[in-house]
Amino acid sequence: MFHLSQMDQIFLKSLADVVRTSRTTSQYDKLTFTTQTIADIKNELQSRQESVRYQALLKLFFLAMEGNNIRWAEFQIINLMGSGDFQLKLGAQLAAHLVIDNQSQGLIMVTNVFIKEFKSSHIECSSTLSCLGTIANKDLSDSLLSHVLKLTTNTKPLIRKKAIAVLSKIFTINPLNIPGNLEMVIQQLQKETNISVLACGISLFCSIMKVAPKLYPLFLSIVYDQISKQKSNWLLIKLVRISNKLISLEPRFQGKLIEHYTRLLNQTNSKSLQYELIYSIMRHFKNHSQLYESAGDILKQFLNHQDPNLRCLGLECLTHISTSVGLMEFQEQILESFKKSDYFSKLQILQLFKDFTNQNNFQTVIEFFLKYSDMESNDKIIESLIFIITKDKFINVDDPEKLLLVYIPIIAQKIDSIDNAIRFKELLFELLTRVPGLKVYSDQLCNQILQTYATQSDSLQGPTLNIVKRHTQLKYSLNHREIIFKSLIMIVGESVKLLKLEALTNIIKFLEQLNILNCYESSLSDIDSLLFKIYIQIIKSDPENQIIPQMEQLIKNIYTKLHNISIVKISFFYESLIQIKSRDQLQQLYNLFEEDLPPINLEAQKLIKPPEGLDINKSFQIDISEIEKIKNTNSDYIEQKQLIQQQQQIEQNQGEQQDQNSEIQIKVENEEELKPLNNKIDQNANKIFIINRDEELPPGINQDDINKFKEEE
Amino acid sequence: MIRFILLQNRQGKTRLSKWYVYYDDAEKVKLQNEVHRLIVCRDTKHTNFLEFRNYKIIYKRYAGLFFALCVDVSDNELTMLELIHLYVEVLDKYFGNVCELDIVFNFNKAYSILDEMIVGGEIVETSKQVIINAVKNIELLD
Numbered sequence: 001m002f003h004l005s006q007m008d009q010i011f012l013k014s015l016a017d018v019v020r021t022s023r024t025t026s027q028y029d030k031l032t033f034t035t036q037t038i039a040d041i042k043n044e045l046q047s048r049q050e051s052v053r054y055q056a057l058l059k060l061f062f063l064a065m066e067g068n069n070i071r072w073a074e075f076q077i078i079n080l081m082g083s084g085d086f087q088l089k090l091g092a093q094l095a096a097h098l099v100i101d102n103q104s105q106g107l108i109m110v111t112n113v114f115i116k117e118f119k120s121s122h123i124e125c126s127s128t129l130s131c132l133g134t135i136a137n138k139d140l141s142d143s144l145l146s147h148v149l150k151l152t153t154n155t156k157p158l159i160r161k162k163a164i165a166v167l168s169k170i171f172t173i174n175p176l177n178i179p180g181n182l183e184m185v186i187q188q189l190q191k192e193t194n195i196s197v198l199a200c201g202i203s204l205f206c207s208i209m210k211v212a213p214k215l216y217p218l219f220l221s222i223v224y225d226q227i228s229k230q231k232s233n234w235l236l237i238k239l240v241r242i243s244n245k246l247i248s249l250e251p252r253f254q255g256k257l258i259e260h261y262t263r264l265l266n267q268t269n270s271k272s273l274q275y276e277l278i279y280s281i282m283r284h285f286k287n288h289s290q291l292y293e294s295a296g297d298i299l300k301q302f303l304n305h306q307d308p309n310l311r312c313l314g315l316e317c318l319t320h321i322s323t324s325v326g327l328m329e330f331q332e333q334i335l336e337s338f339k340k341s342d343y344f345s346k347l348q349i350l351q352l353f354k355d356f357t358n359q360n361n362f363q364t365v366i367e368f369f370l371k372y373s374d375m376e377s378n379d380k381i382i383e384s385l386i387f388i389i390t391k392d393k394f395i396n397v398d399d400p401e402k403l404l405l406v407y408i409p410i411i412a413q414k415i416d417s418i419d420n421a422i423r424f425k426e427l428l429f430e431l432l433t434r435v436p437g438l439k440v441y442s443d444q445l446c447n448q449i450l451q452t453y454a455t456q457s458d459s460l461q462g463p464t465l466n467i468v469k470r471h472t473q474l475k476y477s478l479n480h481r482e483i484i485f486k487s488l489i490m491i492v493g494e495s496v497k498l499l500k501l502e503a504l505t506n507i508i509k510f511l512e513q514l515n516i517l518n519c520y521e522s523s524l525s526d527i528d529s530l531l532f533k534i535y536i537q538i539i540k541s542d543p544e545n546q547i548i549p550q551m552e553q554l555i556k557n558i559y560t561k562l563h564n565i566s567i568v569k570i571s572f573f574y575e576s577l578i579q580i581k582s583r584d585q586l587q588q589l590y591n592l593f594e595e596d597l598p599p600i601n602l603e604a605q606k607l608i609k610p611p612e613g614l615d616i617n618k619s620f621q622i623d624i625s626e627i628e629k630i631k632n633t634n635s636d637y638i639e640q641k642q643l644i645q646q647q648q649q650i651e652q653n654q655g656e657q658q659d660q661n662s663e664i665q666i667k668v669e670n671e672e673e674l675k676p677l678n679n680k681i682d683q684n685a686n687k688i689f690i691i692n693r694d695e696e697l698p699p700g701i702n703q704d705d706i707n708k709f710k711e712e713e
Numbered sequence: 714m715i716r717f718i719l720l721q722n723r724q725g726k727t728r729l730s731k732w733y734v735y736y737d738d739a740e741k742v743k744l745q746n747e748v749h750r751l752i753v754c755r756d757t758k759h760t761n762f763l764e765f766r767n768y769k770i771i772y773k774r775y776a777g778l779f780f781a782l783c784v785d786v787s788d789n790e791l792t793m794l795e796l797i798h799l800y801v802e803v804l805d806k807y808f809g810n811v812c813e814l815d816i817v818f819n820f821n822k823a824y825s826i827l828d829e830m831i832v833g834g835e836i837v838e839t840s841k842q843v844i845i846n847a848v849k850n851i852e853l854l855d
Contacts (some may be wrong), residue, residue, distance in 0.1 A: 019818055058821055065820065069738070086854045094824050102735050118744055133833030134733060158847065161837045169833035196838050203835045207714070237792055272791035312760040313790065316772070342759040601716045 013040065015058040022066065032424050042310055050085040057091040064098045074099040078106045081131075082113040086124060089117075093131035102137045110135070111143045118147050122156045129162035133169055141170040145177055152185055157194040164200040166206040175211040182208065186219055202226070202238040209245050216249050224253075227260050233270045240264075240273070241688040244280040254284055258291055265294050274298055282320040296329065303333035308345065311337045315348045327356040330705050335368050346377045347502050350384040357388045370410050386411070386423045390430060400435045409448040412484055421480035425487040432491060439495035443503040446488045447510060486523050493530040496537045504534050507549060508554050531555050563656045714792075714834040716768060716783040717744070717828065720816065723777050725749040728816050729823055733834035748781050762790045773797045776815055796836060800827065803844050825851060 013021075018037060037059065044056035064070045077099050100106060117128040129151070132144065148170065149701035151163035167185065171178050189201040205219045223246065227239045240261075261662045265277050281295040302314030315337070327334075338349050350369075357365050366385060373381040388396060389403065397403050408428070415421050434594060457613045477554055492499075492507060511527060538551050599617060717736075720729035727745050736744065747805050751763060752772045762771050765783060771793040774782040780797045802812075803826055808815040829847045830838055838844055 016818055023817075061821065065730070067742070090825070090851065094821055094828075097732065101737070123854055126847070127828070127851065130828035130832050135733070136833070137735070162832050165832040165835045165837050168835055196840075196843070198720070199839075200835065200837055207835075234792070234836070241787070241789065272789055272795060275791055276789055308758060308760045309762065309790070312762065344763060345760060450741075605742065620781055 013037075013059070015062060018059045018062060022062075034063065034066075034705070037063065037460060040069070041073075045073070050083070050088050053080065054085075054087050054091055057088065057095060057329075061091070061095045062097070064095070070095075071099050072487055074104060074106050078109050078113065081110070082116065090127055093127055096131050097134040099593055100135045107137070109141060114140075114144055115147055118151060122154070125151070126156075126158050126162055129159070129166055133162070133166045136166065136173060138173055140206060141173050141177065145170055145181065149181055149184060150366075152188050157197050160188075160192075160194070161197045161200045164197065164204050168200070168204040171204070172207050172211055178208060178212055178215065182215065182218060186222060190222060195230075195235055198226060198230075199232075199235045199238055202235065202242055206238065206242050206245070209242065213245075213249060216246055220250065220253065224256060227257070233268070233273050234262065236268075237273050237276050240276040240280055244276075244283065247280070247284045258285070258288055261285070262291055262294070265271065265291070265298065271310060275302070275310075277411045278302070278317050279320070282317050286326075294661050298645055300330065300333050303330060303337045308340070308342060311341060311415070312345045312348065315345060315352065319348075327352065328361060331361060331364075337370055338368075342405055343376050347380060350377075350380055354384050354387050354391075357391075357396055359396055359398050362398070366407055369554075370407070372412070373414060378414060379420060382411060382414055382417075382420045383423065386420070386427050390427055394431065394434065400438060401441070404431065404438050404441055405448075411444065415480050415484065418480050418483065421483040425483055428487055428491060432495075439491075440498045442488075442491045443499050443507055446492050446507065449484065449488060450510065482523060488524050489523060489526045489530050493526075493533050496530075496533045501538065501541050501547070504538055504541075504549065508534060508551060508558075512554050512558050527558075530560065639684040669701065714783050714788070715831060715836075716834065718783075718786070718831070719745060719748055719779075719781045720823075721749050721779050721781070722799060722813060723753060724778075725753070728778065728813065729820060729827075731824070731827055731831075733831075744783075748783070749779070761794055765827055771797070775801055776813070778816075789834070792836075796830070796839075799839060799841065800830060803830070803841055805846065805847060806841065822848070 005066055021033060022030075041056045041063075044052050045060075047053055047056070057077070060070055060073055060077075075292075076094050077095055080088050081096060083089050083092070096110075100110065114128055116134060118125055120128075132140070132148075136144075148163050148166050151159050152167065154163065155162050164185065167181075171182075175517055185201070185204065189198065192201065202223070205223065208215055208219075223239060223242055226235070227243060230236055230239065243253070244255055246255070261281065264273065265281075268274060268277075278295045278299050281291055282299070285291050285295070299314055299317055302310045302317070305311055305314075315334070318327065334349055334352065338346060341349065346447070353365055353369075365388065369381050369385055389407075394400070408431075412424060414598050415424055432442070496504065508531065511531075535551065535555060538548060542548055714733070716732075716734045717802075718729070719727060721727050725746065730741070730745065732741065748765070748770060751765065751770065751809065754768065755763075761773055762769055764770075768783050769788070769790065770781055770783055771777055771788055771790050773794060774780075780801065782793050782797065782820045784793055804811045804816070804823065807822065807826060808819070826844065826848055829844045
């Protein structure tokens with residue numbers, strides 16, 4: 001310890017100097033400044049003059065607030081907490097929470113300091129209690145409990161209220177301290193008249209309810225007593241809050257509160273008290289119609305209020321209405337409030353409707369949210385709407401046709417995220433699986449949605465693939481439009497058999513006309529598959545061969561753009577094979593492979609020398625009788641195999657037909673509505689597939705074979 | 714229960730912080746940054762409450778300063794807003810037309826006032842006069 005001379009004191013920096021210097025120092029010089037200041041503080045803390053040490057303490061506090069570590073000063077600060085000078089003591093107590101924590105080794109010293117301070121004047125005791133309230137931990141609480149309890153009987157209300165507030169923390173940290181000590185506090189509070197002390201007492205009871213709720217009978221009477229006579233809003237708010245918790249533990253308490261709640265609800269203008277009352281009434285007083293109605297009226301005021309805070313709190317109260325009938329009463333106000341709300345309030349409202357939408361308000365809810373979605377909340381709105389639609393296997397949906405044709409296209413237009421696109425896809429699949437009669441509308445749905453995509457310019461500019469660079473590797477992921485496009489294509493493909501000829505041709509024209517192929521590159525295999533299915537269906541549905549040539553041309557145009565003509569050739573060729581039922585046509589093909597393989601061409605052997613001993617002019621087929629035997633066995637096998645395959649094909653067709661009939665019977669209502677619109681399923685599947693393009697004939701077949709076949713037909 | 718109180722300016726500089734629950738130093742810095750980031754971008758049409766981890770942040774802006782309280786989910790939001798306003802009124806009465814610089818240069822006084830209103834995370838006094846009197850009594854002893 002040293003004594004600063006008068007000269008030195010002139011150059012001593014005060015707190016204000018340090019603050020000014022810190023604000024004006026540049027970032028680069030900050031470290032130098034801080035280091036210098038800390039060095040000065042270390043010296044000043046050892047001074048004998050209290051004013052110097054006080055200034056040093058405040059400067060230290062300031063440096064800690066700037067983000068510097070001052071834990072090295074723990075011992076000095078604890079030492080100053082026990083100082084004789086009140087100013088120093090106070091400064092040290094304010095700074096204590098910066099250096100003392102649960103793991104501090106100086107906590108043992110602090111206990112004795114506090115015990116000594118509790119015996120001082122009421123102002124010093126009060127500041128010590130404030131400090132204890134901030135730094136209390138388990139060890140400190142256990143050591144000081146008895147001293148704090150004594151302070152609850154102090155003559156000064158300042159000390160009593162702070163002592164009770166500290167007790168609240170002590171009991172929370174170590175609930176084992178409650179039994180035996182709580183009764184003493186309750187006895188004090190029963191005689192208490194000061195509102196602040198009573199309020200601290202109620203806070204104490206709230207803290208005890210969190211850690212030891214079964215002790216509620218000890219303070220039930222005091223809470224009831226206070227709620228019947230208190231007028232202070234701060235205290236009433238705490239009383240109503242604790243009553244709310246008590247009602248869940250003791251339902252009989254509810255009856256006693258009706259009269260007081262009614263009185264408070266009618267008399268008070270304080271919004272915070274009204275909110276607390278409404279919150280409690282909505283949760284626990286549903287059976288008391290008069291009180292519930294009064295609370296409902298005030299709740300409506302909250303929902304219509306200009307202040308967004310009150311609207312948000314009104315919505316919070318509504319979450320406690322557990323029935324959709326109850327919520328319907330407030331539906332209009334909630335929807336009005338949605339228009340003015342911020343993002344978080346909108347999420348609250350969406351959650352409410354996710355839980356409480358039913359068949360009665362389904363259409364209203366869907367139409368409203370589709371109309372009032374904005375950029376910020378669009379994603380969440382769509383997610384909620386999809387949830388509402390699919391909830392409990394479409395329990396809210398009473399008109400699936402309207403859903404599919406009116407709401408779903410609008411939802412598809414508003415989707416702008418991959419997650420929602422995937423949800424939308426699952427919604428569509430599930431809806432069409434559960435309501436198979438709707439599949440006839442799949443072309444309409446497809447056209448409606450894709451038409452919108454086509455008219456929006458960005459869908460025609462460049463691909464719809466998102467290129468995502470991850471770890472220096474380029475990875476491609478589908479965007480939301482592509483996901484929806486793929487799902488629509490798949491649905492149409494699955495529903496091809498139910499669609500009219502006109503619808504099918506429109507789809508092909510649509511795909512060809514709008515140049516979608518350039519945009520949806522990763523869906524080309526799906527488009528190929530769809531075109532294939534449509535083409536087969538058209539062949540079945542057009543026995544007079546009126547539109548097949550036109551369709552073939554359109555499909556050819558599409559494939560020309562795709563540069564996949566080889567796929568067309570092969571796929572058309574094999575499809576024609578499957579469709580051909582006559583053995584003779586197949587026999588022609590067998591003839592291809594029946595004849596002996598020709599010997600190796602001499603020209604081919606110019607470059608590759610045949611192995612020694614091999615006579616290239618000799619036939620491979622040495623044992624003719626063996627070959628004949630194999631051939632006969634094979635031909636029987638082939639014949640039987642063909643018969644088996646034909647039988648299987650017939651059985652499969654019959655099975656499909658039965659499945660379709662049973663699906664139609666299950667959804668009787670949909671069938672009755674959709675009967676006039678449904679296609680007749682074409683039973684006659686024996687359409688012959690004709691290739692009329694010479695240049696596209698595969699090797700081994702010539703035009704004469706085809707002409708011969710046609711004549712036979 | 715109040716878990717912590719923060720006074721921050723628009724640049725994210727913390728002028729006052731009081732912690733009623735134990736957090737280590739790194740966690741405190743992280744919390745301050747997180748809270749500032751959440752509240753600085755909100756405008757007047759947003760509510761003054763928002764969810765933060767398993768708690769709530771109730772904040773109010775006065776000129777260039779944000780007063781933010783982190784409280785338990787069960788606490789009354791409007792009460793906390795009132796408390797913030799009460800604190801500002803007390804500061805205003807004490808300093809006379811309070812501004813940010815008053816808090817910068819007299820932070821110890823601001824902490825003293827706060828300690829008269831909140832102890833251990835619980836509100837102990839709501840009367841402006843009682844709070845001012847308590848602070849003046851402390852000054853007499855200084």
